[in-house]
Amino acid sequence: MSKTDPTALDSAAAETLAWVDKAVIGLNLCPFARAVRMKSQIRCVVSEATDVEALLSALCSEAQLLRDTDPMLCETTLLVHPQLLGDFADYNDFLDLAEEALSQMGCDGELQLASFHPHYQFAGTEVDDVTNATNRSPYPTLHLLREASIDRAVQAFPDAEAIYEVNLRTMELLGQAGWQALQAQCRRDTSEAAAPVATPPPST
Numbered sequence: 001m002s003k004t005d006p007t008a009l010d011s012a013a014a015e016t017l018a019w020v021d022k023a024v025i026g027l028n029l030c031p032f033a034r035a036v037r038m039k040s041q042i043r044c045v046v047s048e049a050t051d052v053e054a055l056l057s058a059l060c061s062e063a064q065l066l067r068d069t070d071p072m073l074c075e076t077t078l079l080v081h082p083q084l085l086g087d088f089a090d091y092n093d094f095l096d097l098a099e100e101a102l103s104q105m106g107c108d109g110e111l112q113l114a115s116f117h118p119h120y121q122f123a124g125t126e127v128d129d130v131t132n133a134t135n136r137s138p139y140p141t142l143h144l145l146r147e148a149s150i151d152r153a154v155q156a157f158p159d160a161e162a163i164y165e166v167n168l169r170t171m172e173l174l175g176q177a178g179w180q181a182l183q184a185q186c187r188r189d190t191s192e193a194a195a196p197v198a199t200p201p202p203s204t
Contacts, residue, residue, distance in 0.1 A: 009046045011190055012082045015138045017044055018186040020078075026182075027174070029134055029167050032153040041075035050083050052094060056101050059142055063102055063111055066144055077144040085140045088119040098142060112150060114143035133179045134167045138186065 020042065025034050036042055045062060049055040062077050085091040095115055102111060116137035125132055154160045171179070 008082075009048070012046045012080050012139055013044050015186055015190040016046075016078060016080050016141065017042075018189040019138050022182055022186050022189070023133075027167075027170050029170070031157055031163065032149075036075040039075075041071070041073070043074045043077040045077065045079055047079060047081040048083065049081055052084070052097065055081055055084055055094075056097060059098055059144075060101055060105060063105060063107055063144055066111065066146070067107070071146060071149065075146065075149060079142040079144065080137075080139050081142070082139040086118075088117050088121060091115070091117050091140050110147055112145045112147055114145060116141040116143060128176070130174065130176050130179055131168045131171045133171050133174075138183075 020033065020037060024030050025037060033042075043062075043066075045058075047055060047058045049058055058081075059079055062079050066074060066077050085094055092115075095113070098113055102108075102113060116135050117140050118136055118138060119127075120135040120137075121127055121132050122129075122135075157163075174182070
């Protein structure tokens with residue numbers, strides 16, 4: 001992807017949001033995602049970063065924006081970075097740096113970081129285990145969530161601890177062929193209507 005290619009950036013955002021709609025919400029992998037998506041409270045921004053320092057800077061900027069914004073306007077942020085950390089091992093190592101950067105900002109207890117990657121692999125699984133797809137996004141993605149929102153969602157969903165097991169069964173039933181078909185549909189959706197590079201910073 002060219003750093004100056006806005007079409008490619010738009011495509012990355014569009015495919016990521018199609019994945020949110022088709023996989024995260026469509027397969028009910030996250031029971032809490034539908035409401036924030038329907039209310040347009042998900043901010044999706046595509047970083048042009050090509051080095052770790054630039055990505056850390058983008059992450060901290062997005063974290064601060066989220067902290068400064070009314071949750072009714074922006075509940076959560078997806079930071080997509082297509083040009084960096086395509087290798088899952090490198091991405092996994094980067095997460096420690098990301099967590100430390102957020103901690104230094106004083107985000108502990110306020111923001112939480114979730115991780116998604118095209119080659120996501122849970123410990124103890126094989127690369128081709130379809131259950132890994134629960135965390136497989138079209139591009140490497142860092143997900144910033146509000147701790148307060150997570151707490152409210154868990155209270156509203158008393159069996160929240162069972163979500164992980166339910167998701168594993170969902171992916172096993174879907175199978176590799178079903179997962180590949182879903183990915184293909186996301187790409188088709190992307191070609192039909194590209195999303196903006198980033199949702200505009202909400203007005204506070």
